[in-house]
Amino acid sequence: MLLGFFTEDAYDRLLNAVNENKEKYLEDESWVANYFGNGVEWCGKSSQQVNRFIPYYSDAKDKSEDDLINAIRLYEAFKITPLQATNKYMWTYMCHVDDDCRKYMKYRWSDSKPEQRYFVPGDGMGLYYFNGLSRLWWWAHLTYDPDCKDHYVLTRILFENQMLGKDILDTLNRTNFKRMKGILLAIQDFRDVIDPKEGVTTYFRECKKELNRCAAINMFDFLDYEDIKKITFDILVKVRNQTKEKLI
């Protein structure tokens, strides 16, 4: 199918009318075409062919596993460039209009504010965190390892804990695959040495601050992922030891 996109005017109109249309986001049937009516150009079709995104649905309360499966499915279906994937009009259109995507959005995000999940608030964070579809694509893209037999081994680590995943992506590490790979592998190794009952998130938040300090004077983008993995792991261990000392 061809990827569609909202016009800029249509995007703005829909966003401004979110409150007025709140109930419509809970409906099963598509409503956007009726909303705009005839004679108004509210969308377009790009020349970009993609496959259908067939979402996975489960009754699990914790959606991390579902999100992982759907991220891989969406990334495999939508073979688009990063430039195309930054297009908010495209993602918003797919969330609202494409049948498979719209049903998925209603299933996954009916509890959330449509303006956050169906649209792309802001730029960066709106793409990799808020919009219900683009977040899946970007989490898969930023962790896709072409050199590994399982291309999504790092994606699986990122999705294990979505709060931790967001913390990792909330840094410049999201901009360079070597950095992402190093950090995710360090987190995996760290999980292997700590008590399973201990969470990684709190340690990583402190680790992130130290990594930011290091990255200010040491160009992480120049390092190999093994170097970054070692630096990150060492800091995680140090933070954990310091935390345990404070508790004694």
Added chain:
Amino acid sequence: MSLNIDYPNPVLSMERDDYNETCLFEVSFMEEDIVVDEQNICITAVCDLQCNGLSKLIEEGKAAVVVLISSSAAFYRRAYEFNSGETIKVIKIPKFDVRRNIEFCGYILAKEDIDSFCCENEFNDLYFKNVTFAVKKADVLAEGQTRTIPIDDSELEKPISSIFSINKNTHSEAEIESNFDIDEKIIVYLSERLNQLYYDMKDFNNGAMHRYLNGIVAFPVLVEAIAKICDYYRGNGIDYSEKRWFKTIVYKLNGINVDLSTQYDEWSCVELADKLLGSITYDGLLSVKNTIDEEVNNGEYVNTGGMD
């Protein structure tokens, strides 16, 4: 900008006085020399380094000149390394991986841990006389100025039809007419009955008809647009050169090696429009033929003749 960063070692930079005034480092490029080919944005980076200590480290393979390219809008950040001895490097940035702006900044980085880093007689004696430093791999030893390069990515992901805006004609009885003046896009006005037909068929079968609809509606208008561009370059026509539709058509034609600014009399506008719409004439006729063949095979075809 390094002024507000507390590096643990001297850093050669125009904005710092860690080194003597005789020392200099910059990696520069000329914006007019930037080339965009099918896949990449190619920037020819030129390194200017005047510092014996750092030059020696580079020759020994202990340090390297690196250009950091980042495009935060597309979550892109890469370090491009000069080979030892290289002062000019063509940096190729995948153009579909970046968006809006590219930031370009040159650095000299340590390639390994160096226990006693010192540039003798080149550090500023006021601060660093007889001092050596332990630096780690990837530590910054020199920093250039950051430059921002805007990217025109507006049409990289959209087809030619995005320069058209199809609207219902409410001001005249013409079946189809165009306006090139009032908007950045070309406005195509359709009569009520045409407009209804267009929108009824637009989304049929997930947009499968969209290409042929655009062929019918956009094709004649695109011919007119190309004629206006040729007139402009001949010196006769209205100057639409700042309009988005004008720039887009010129850009797309450059992509198929047609430069209307010099070749305005060498091409048929119809031929160029057909090319830009991806040989829509052939595709449209083929589609009709396939439909007829299918109907004949299904026994649905009735020979009724047609009008001249």
